[in-house]
Amino acid sequence: MKIKNNILLGAILFISCINKINANVINEYWINSNNNSNIVPKIDNEITDVESDVTVVVDIDMESDISDSDDEVIDIESDILEVVDVDMDTESDVSELDNEESNIVTGIPEMNTDIFDIETGIPEMDTDIFDIETGIPEMNTDIFDIETGIPEMDTDIFDIETGIPEMNTDIFDIETGIPEFDEGDIETETDVVYSDTRLPENVLPVAYRLDFYTSIENSTFDGKEEIDIEILKDTNSIIFHSENLSLSNITISNENEVLKPNSIQFIKESNFVTLNFNETLKTDTNYTLHMQYSGKLNSNNIGYFIEEYDNKDGSLSRMAATQFEEAEARRAFPCFDEPQLKATFQLNMTVDDGYNALSNMNVVEIKEVENSNLKQKKYIFANSVKMSTYLVAFMVSKFQSISDKYNDIDVSIYVIPDRIEDAKYSLKVAIKLLKFYEDLFKIPYPLPKLDLVGIPNFNYGGMENWGLINFRSDYLLWNEKTDTSIIKCSVVSVIAHEIAHQWFGNLVTMKWWDDFWLNEGFATFMKDIATDIVEPELNINNNWYYENFASILKEDADNKLKPVYNFSSNPKYTEVWDMTSIYDKGRFIIRMMEFWLNKMNDNHSTSTISIEDNYFFKKISEYLDLYKYNNVDSKQLYEMLESYDENGQPLYHVSEIMESFIKQKGFPIVMMENLKNGNDLTITLSQEQFVSINSNLDDIEQNDTMINGNSTWVIPYSYSIYSNSTGKPELLESHYIILEDNDDKKFKTTISLPTKDDEASNTKIFIKGNEDQKGYYLVQYDDESIQVACEWLKSDLNFMSYLNRVGFISGIFTQLFEDRVENPATILNCLDYLKNEKSTLIWIEVLEYFNKLIERYENNMERNELIMKYISDLIKNIFEDIGWVEKEKEGIEKKSGIEDNTIINRQVLRTSLMNLSFYGEENNKRKALYYYNKIKNGTYNENLNMYILGSIFSIIFKYGDVDESDIDFILNELDSESSKFDKYSLIGGLEQVSDASLRKKILEKFSNDIENDFNLDDDEYQDLKIELLLNWASEDYYLSFTFVRDHWDNYFKEKYLNDNYELIYLIETIYYKSKNDDEHSQEIASWIDMIDEKEKKINFEDEIIDEDHDDNNLENKENDDDPIILWLKEHY
Structure with missing residues (x-):
């Protein structure tokens, strides 16, 4: 949500608080493994690029112990990556034994298990010189890397992390490590054989088995994967998703054989990897897809990402988590990344010492990882229920938890250690x-457990990951x-x-x-x-x-x-x-x-x-x-x-x-007309699409139904008939009908009223549409109905429920602002009843319309004063009831005379009432000054909430006699860790500063913060500073521009690259504000072109519209016959 004006922060933050209102060393160990292969997949060598967006796959068939080094070619210029195998026809050292002599699951000869590992086929010779898991000789660790087996020779010719020889860059791509050999005899394909954006319907994933290792220190991960798949249609290809991953050792196996793709295509736009096979994959055969993958943890909160946070002692910690909705699981592991392709998932997570791992399912076992130069643990998780890829989740962190049980479900909250006490309520x-x-x-x-993180x-x-829900803290x-x-x-x-x-x-x-x-x-x-x-x-x-x-x-x-x-x-x-x-x-x-x-x-x-x-x-x-x-x-x-x-x-x-x-x-608006003839009441209903007169019709396409008025709805319409036949207004009956989408768009019905003939002429009727505002539509009332309802509200406001009252009041305000009433005085006369209205819900809504009314005439001081006098008269009683300070304990305690009275409603209403001070309501301005003086001289001890404090600071810095001492006070409070005042409130005050020298002083302080790297890791605070610049840009865009430009390289550029919405919106605003300024427009446009040339994040097409200010046909009217002003002059 875009917040443009911090004096409205109370209501805005409340809305935000309710809404959701837009996130691996591989050891083989599978739970419930369904590997039916009789042959171990061939181990392939890989050269991978984890820096670029290109998936790199290099396969070399190693059926023998000695290779003849045939060449391969990869086209890295195109979006399609082709990999073609070249078999090395050498004799294998392992004879093809009968099944009786081989393990039927692995195909490994069952020789002497004392010297062979039955799963890997690695000789179990002397574990002092061989790593039991990798088969890498543990010779001299001074010259061999114990994890990779890469000789640690001369780092001048070997990259120590990738093992890629840093030889002649003429034959190696220095960034990707892909050999740029001559094509030789390798046959490659260049045509894209599949161009749809959705996966084909020939393959169904059934079960995933994933083995991750995550290095928090290096921001990297790698993994090994098996996917059991069902072939729905005979096919020679398999297509799945992968994005920013390096893949290797790709094979597919069934119970009889292991197949390698003869070519591989990567289509960047759709993240498709296509495996093409010479053999046909049959529908009556079970297959398992095998591969390895690796990638980098990103810092953008999508896919598998790294996150940094501050501890209370000032130290910095890191953790990794996932955010896969809607199509980001492909960034963490190759998968069929569409929601309807549900499958089960079994995960293993290997983590370094000091970290723990979580996933969707419960932990089955935690194993110490042996023979590693790092102390590590492997978390083995239970197999999941059937679910979509976007709900898969895992996390590596040093978080602490508190837990409890509900039935047999373990419920836990995981948070940073400093905040564990604050997690008790959530549990x-x-x-x-x-x-x-x-x-x-x-x-x-x-599921057996539910973790909230x-x-x-x-x-x-x-994010609702099944069994592992992520939250912003x-x-x-x-x-x-x-x-x-x-x-x-x-x-x-x-x-x-x-x-x-x-x-x-x-x-x-x-x-x-x-x-x-x-x-x-x-x-x-x-x-x-x-x-x-x-x-x-x-x-x-x-x-x-x-x-x-x-x-x-x-x-x-x-x-x-x-x-x-x-x-x-x-x-x-x-x-x-x-x-x-x-x-x-x-x-x-x-x-x-x-x-x-x-x-x-x-x-x-x-x-x-x-x-x-x-x-x-x-x-x-x-x-x-x-x-x-x-x-x-x-x-x-x-x-x-x-x-x-x-x-x-x-x-x-x-x-x-x-x-x-x-x-x-x-949505529709339903126009109600009623005609009373004796005891007969005829009701006529018609509908049309409600289009605000503030709509920008230039943005509506010509074939949009809003232009030609053809939109109609099938409306579940409700209406309630009120009558005063007994001497006071009472609900007579309610009706529920379907207002259908028909040609004439009208519904007509006649109802006989239960009144005596001699009472009929004196009986008045009011029909309230949309009972308790449950329908997603508006209702338009005629002037006579408005007059009747308002007359009754003044004598008995409870004849309608407060939900019906808020719907009616909101409806007639809409008619006033949308020019849908014959005589505006009808509505203005009605609003006098508000002096006795006690519903906090109604008042919250009414104040929204008062703010709009003020904005209409804000450029005319005489008319603005007239509007404020009118509003002050109406709000006096409710303000006395609500007050500035909440004295009661939080709960449902009723304050005498106030309906729907809750502390939350009172807080929101109190903040909305404070906002009127921003427009010049004198009583509030005086009260704000009283509290500000107490705050500044240190005698403040009242229980004012943060939103009221925000209003106080905003009022003072807009209307008060502010000098440098006030600026120093606010800036010192912003820096103080023991401040009683939140940064929202303090920055909200600074936003209202208009004096150029004081603005310069504030920016000097912000500049020093950037130069000294002070508080820059507090993202919310830094975003508030951008909000301040945005607020100032409406009056002095060049000041905001120069600050951003001067601190671009050392501060703002990183935020821009990380898609900081507030900053991008600020730059767009600066651009549009400068368009009509001959002095600076070219300078600003050129600078934006320079910084945005590659990323293209700035939107130059749509004009920035001030969302806090409505244009309509009544705004700022200077004519003497303005009906609202004429009425106000007559009554005030």
């Missing part, structure tokens, strides 16, 4: 969540003494999301990434429910509304979201993903279906969370049970949720509803 929560999900779905968690600088909130750890309840909520919410994935995504997985919403939409939906159940004192069940429901609707209306379902065959599917749409829009569509299906079956939506009493969860349980360990698509879910009549016809329109909502951009 309790994880066990509660496991129990909740098992009880709800009636499907046990299938906190990685300090992990790029993602969490901030989302796993909670300190009762120092952390707020909002952080607590964040921890529970993210854990709930990731554990939900153990069923949604892991147990049942989408067939392809276009149905990714089946994973993420459901996990996000479930975490709302689960968090409220397992931690009821947080009481967040209805926080979904201000959390992001309203903001998602806004983005969708502005044409900023892609459809939830967005097909692409590209295995790197993130190029077409829209995370907001998949996670949040998907989640709200699921919530709409849950409400609809339960209403159709006379169930309450989530008031009863059990499959016995809740139709939706009963069907979900059946879905999970039917498809466990398998893959599904959306239609299979729809079929499970549906019910059918005796003729087999669907009753609930599940497929039609879901298809219309997940495969289209945008």
Whole structure:
């Protein structure tokens, strides 16, 4: 999430805290090995390139003890790597014995096991001079490397790490070590024989056996692999994925023979390795693919990556972990890297002394590795359940753990040693969540253990690897003494999301990434429910509304979201993903279906969370049970949720509803018209696509339905009829209908009201659409309906539930801002009822609209003062109730008179109220100055949370009389390890500094930090500095530019190469701000061309739009007939 203004940090961080809102010496030892080969795969020599992106394979057939050194040729200029074997026709020293004389599994002659190792065929002579595992003579370690067998002769002619002779670079590629021999008699192929982006359907992986060695010190890994495969169609080739790996010793075996590929192709764009065989691989034969691989641990949090973190004592530690979603397992080991190709996985992990290893499954055995110059241990893990490659996970670290048991499941939290005490809360929560999900779905968690790992600088909130869940530490750890309840909520919410994935995504997985919403939409939906159940004192069940429901609707209306379902065959599917749409829009569509299906079956939506009493969860349980360990698509879910009549016809329109909502951009708005004639009420409903007047129509393709207005939805529509026939407004009845996708797009019904004839003329009616805001659509009210509802709210605001009230208020605000009301005064008159409104949820939403109203007139001081006077009048009562300081203990304690009152809601609302001070609300400005003076003179001891403190610093540095002493105070607090104030709050204050000399002083301090390498490893702090530069760039882009330019080589370049989003966005902003400046535009454009020439990370195509500022037809109007200003002048 892009944070542009730190005074909004409270609400933004709360939203962020809830959302997920984008991560080996080889010894043979296999668990449950299914190697049916009668012949040991031939050992091949390799020359590998682990530096480049090219997979290098060099095979030499060594059937004899003496080779004749025939040549091979590899084309390293093209994207396709060809390797062709040249057999060396020499006699073998080993005779072909009958099976009676040979081991039937290995094909090794069963001579004298006292002198031969039965598995490897290595003579067991004198272990004093032979390494028992490698067969390398242990002669003089002064001249032989004990691990590689490479003579340690003259390092001037041998590379000590690779063993590649550093001879004549005319015949060796100095980077890859690939011999550049003449082609000679070697026949090579150059044509790409397979051009699809998906794997062919001729091979099915069944079981992987992986043996890793990881060197944390050298940031390298290597491994040996076996993959049992099933041939689905006779074929002469096998295609799998590999990226940035060096491969060697590739063979395939069945029970009768070992086959070597006659050629190998590597297609870089798709990461395909194609093995071509002279022989046909038959469908009725079992095969095992064998190979070795090696690679480098990257620092980008994808694939198999290295991570550094600081210890409390100032020392630096390293660890390695994996992040394979969506198509990154291929970076760690060769595999069939598509989600529908599920298999079992058995891993062994060899690690150096002091490190431990984790993987998806439990440890079966830990063995000391003998005869190594390094002290090492091998972790042998149990065979896994059937799962997708993107869920495979392993980790090498020095983390510590705490554990407990739930039933027979070992639940553990692994974190850096300094934070182990802060993991206790997460352990309790994880066990509660496991129990909740098992009880709800009636499907046990299938693994013997569940590990939750906190990685300090992990790029993602969490990753649901089966049995080994990765988290960014901030989302796993909670300190009762120092952390707020909002952080607590964040921890529970993210854990709930990731554990939900153990069923949604892991147990049942989408067939392809276009149905990714089946994973993420459901996990996000479930975490709302689960968090409220397992931690009821947080009481967040209805926080979904201000959390992001309203903001998602806004983005969708502005044409900023892609459809939830967005097909692409590209295995790197993130190029077409829209995370907001998949996670949040998907989640709200699921919530709409849950409400609809339960209403159709006379169930309450989530008031009863059990499959016995809740139709939706009963069907979900059946879905999970039917498809466990398998893959599904959306239609299979729809079929499970549906019910059918005796003729087999669907009753609930599940497929039609879901298809219309997940495969289209945008959402509908339903216009309601009602006509009362005596006791008869005629309701007419029509729909259209809601398109905000703020949408940039230039970005919409001409064939987009938003242009021609053809989009319609199958809407599960709900409406409630309220009547005052008894003398006060009361709910009369509720209705649930399908508003279908038909030609006239209208639905009309007439209802007879239960009123007496003499009462009919005096009875008023209000119809509230979208009960409790469960539907993913808006409702538009006519002026008369708005007047009736507001009249009743002023006398009895509880005639509607607070969820219905927030939906109604949000709806009429939308009509005001979107010019969908006949007379704006109708809505402005209505809002006077807010003086008595006590719902924190409603106020959080209302303040969002107040901020938009302020922004419309911020450039006109007279009108801005009028707006602030109006808002101050409306918020006075709620501000007195909420206050600046939270005095109560965290929990559900009710503060008299405030509905949906929880400490989290109060904290968010309090922060939102503080934000109004930023726009000039005088009472808050005075209060902020009072607290700031106490902070600066050392007398501050109040319990203000970090978000309120952020507002205080922002207000003071925007409106206060700030001098160098204030800057020094903030900078000293930023450097102090004992500061009471978080860096978010402090930097937020500095962002508001506008004086050029004070800005220069701040940048001088940041320059010194860079030169002295001070605090540069605190990534979050450094990103906040970039946010500051971005904030300043809106007014003084050249100042931000010169700072970035001057510190490019010694600081910013590394962040740029590591895809730091904030920095790239800052550079783009600087570019667009400079376009109209003749003095500096060419200088900046040339510099960006220079630094971006190779990487092409900077986007020059799309204009940077200020997301915090809405343009629409009412903004900054200077005309005298502005209806809002006219109304304000009349009333204020």
